[in-house]
Amino acid sequence: MRIAFRTDVSVQIGSGHFQRCLTLANALFKPGIAIRFCCRHLPPQLHAKLQQRGYQVRIIDAPSEASTEQGPPHAEWLGTSQLADATSCKEALSDGEWDLLVVDHYALDERWEREMRSCVKKIFVIDDLADRVHDCDWLLDQNYYRDAESRYVNKVPAHCCCLIGPRYALLRKEFMAARNQAALRAGPVNRVLLFFGGVDKDNLTGRALHVLAAMRSRSFRVDVVIGNMHPFIDEIRECCCRQGFDCHIQTDRMAVLMAQADMAIGAGGTAVLERWCLGLPTIAFATAENQMRQVGDAAREGLLYAPDGHETFEETLEKHLPALVDNMPLREHMSFQAMAVVDGLGLSRVAALLDDDVVQIRPACLSDSREIFEWRNHPDIRRFCGDPGVIPWEMHEQWFKGILSSTTSVLLIGYREMAPVGVVRYDFIDSDARVSIYLVPGQEKKGLGRKLLLRAEIWLKNHRGDIRKIRARIMAGNGRSRALFEGSGYHEESASFLKELQP
Incomplete structure (x- = not known):
């Protein structure tokens, strides 16, 4: 390829x-x-x-x-x-x-x-x-x-x-690794990360450093990150040296620095998504016109703190930075909201879609009935069904015609190079969808189930924009399905137990 x-x-x-x-x-x-x-x-x-x-x-x-x-x-x-x-x-x-x-x-x-x-x-x-x-x-x-x-x-x-949306955020793999160790920011601010992008042509980094240096009550450590293309790199390095700040130039440890920080000061853009992935509360400034709506919409949803007003950058930061440092409940709320928006799996989702071994999706049609009947009755499929018994043809035929005409369910066929690879079903209740999935017997290739599930989710998003949550029910002992859903961004909501009483 x-x-x-x-x-x-x-x-x-x-x-x-x-x-x-x-x-x-x-x-x-x-x-x-x-x-x-x-x-x-x-x-x-x-x-x-x-x-x-x-x-x-x-x-x-x-x-x-x-x-x-x-x-x-x-x-x-x-x-x-x-x-x-x-x-x-x-x-x-x-x-x-x-x-x-x-x-x-x-x-x-x-x-x-x-x-x-x-x-x-x-x-x-x-x-x-x-x-x-x-x-x-x-x-x-x-x-x-x-x-x-x-x-x-x-x-x-x-x-x-x-x-x-952020579900497809292209974040480097180290952010997912750091997320596994990250926790909600629920304590005091001991460490602040300052980062306004790799170039920062308006030198907001240097201007923020002057504000931080003038804070009399500052009790936190400061990490400053700039790129090696920064136009004021020498001045920033010297300022950090004078103030005892840690200066990182063109670092490859950004995920670690974000995970260690309790709060950040920075711009919009991709860095917003990186901070959200790690639950890092941020006072954010739009540094370009294309960031204004991104930062504004995120602030209205409580995902970051974006000061507004007509003061200079320095005056705004001097006024609002102490307010956020002292507001522990607000920082904890932002941390929780942010981690729910970016799960760190966006890169793998996009890469799976662009893989040359791509899976396509289409709604099932009447001519699929016989194949679906045979797949559903295969022992490997029946083993993890709610009803593990063999389905008679007459019963299947009646069910299949019903689901094709249903407004509360949809049956999707996944295929690769014109050959079917799996089936996904969605059942709709208000703004929720319950999903079930299986691969065609003999198609148990590593990663194929995840590609099928992802393609089906994109179909769902494009055709049922009213759906807000997808739920999956997994039979006990089906470790493969558990791994599939956990690796696709699902989290366990509850557990179901059954005890059969002897007569």
Whole structure:
């Protein structure tokens, strides 16, 4: 499988788009996978980082020119026209057909994507803004928005699979590992993490340091994180040295630092999702226009603390930081809410969908009746059914016709390369759905059940937007199903016990 990425890094763009592409590339990479990054703007240290990981790099040399077309709001970020960029990108990928193209760039829209169709089979777009139309097969927007489900209506093709919300957050694997050790922040603030992104062109880091240094009652330790592209790196390093703060430059220990902290000061963007995964209460500031709604919506849901007002950044931080430090109940509430929103499994969900061994989903139809009858009566399937007996054909036929016409249940067939691999059933009660799943006998391939369950959940989200919870009932002794649901983000709600009385 051959996978290409199109993204850029600069002081204006920042490094967040590149970092989440790198995170996804690391999750997809395995023997037999070729990965190539196509970039127009890429600092030498990040170029070297990609090569060290064994990824190919092509620098796009499209001529700098002002585009005459009406482009997206961030069109100037590209530095050339979309047509010129696409032409250069196709040249960089001209050594054969590519299975997947991942695009993370605010300056590219359906016109660029349409041009790239001739050299790639599928296009996966990562977006945050919903401010332009895309021609893609998958679209990921991992951010929390109150109107998340409607943001891309009429902006993607009908066949596009939309992955919306923090459930699909592309967080590095170390955040999941740190989450397993993290606890709710219910005590005093002993350690504060300061991080405003890898570039931080407005130097909010340095300005926050002056506020922290002036706090007379400060009794907590401070960790400061910046990237090696920070324009004021020397000044920040010197300030940290004077104040006794710990300065971390281009650290690979971000998950550990977040897990150790009791509170954070920082920006919006992907870092918000990382902090939520670890339940880290945060006083957050939108550092770019595209972060304003993200931070505002999250604050209204109690997921972070976002001061508003017309004061300067320094005045705002000086006033609100002590208030949050002293408000233990609020910090505990934010910690609890945040951990419920991001479970750390988003990267594995997305990687499973993009795997070349992909599972597709469709509703069952009348012609599936005979096969489902045979699968359901197989001994391996009956063993873990509520009724382990053999179902007569007449009874099955009546049940099958009923479920096809039902408005309170749906039966889905999972298939791969046109061959069926499993069955998922949802039964609806108000805003809840109860799920049951089994693989076709002989299809017990490692990871296949998880892919089937994930695909079914996406179908459910796209077709039944009113469903808020999915419940599963597992028979005693079915360790495989327990592992499947626990590994897919389900948690145990209650236990059921049975005792049979002798006559």
